[in-house]
């Protein structure tokens with residue numbers, strides 16, 4: 322939900338928008354939320370990650386549950402882990418934890434990239450890569466913060482902000498397999514909505 326001071330979008334909202342604009346609107350405009358097994362497992366994972374202390378090993382420092390903000394993009398949030406290679410020009414490496422497994426679609430990478438944009442602004446630095454650690458496969462995937470990923474992330478921020486400003490919930494997406502994993506499927510009723518829309522369409526054709 323966009324509850325932050327003024328109109329800063331939570332970084333996690335970008336992932337919702339990239340997954341499904343309707344899901345984004347149900348959560349952040351209508352303020353509906355429903356846990357399913359996937360989201361409940363995700364909360365447990367993040368609680369474990371967030372409970373960690375700062376740690377230093379050699380030239381590396383590990384900071385957990387780091388608060389982030391970008392005034393340029395008007396986003397804010399918290400990241401799971403920030404690895405810092407200490408030195409005259411410290412190197413920052415964001416790490417996000419996810420309960421599932423690596424995906425072809427980019428919504429996890431968009432969230433990571435948004436975190437990197439915040440770090441760059443907060444630390445006046447350049448972040449060239451980060452990683453997503455996937456609990457289900459116990460694997461860390463390195464993500465290059467390419468120009469293309471940055472472009473997609475900035476576009477997602479812009480579009481999500483526009484939907485939020487309009488305050489209108491978009492129709493369901495066509496990708497029905499996403500609906501099957503969506504925690505809001507019962508609230509959203511995508512099939513009923515699609516049926517109503519096609520009935521309306523057929524009716525309009527007959528008028």
Ligand code: SF4
Nearest residue numbers: 341344493500503509
């Ligand atoms: S059920 Fe489908 S259309 Fe509805 S919010 Fe979830 S992903 Fe989007």
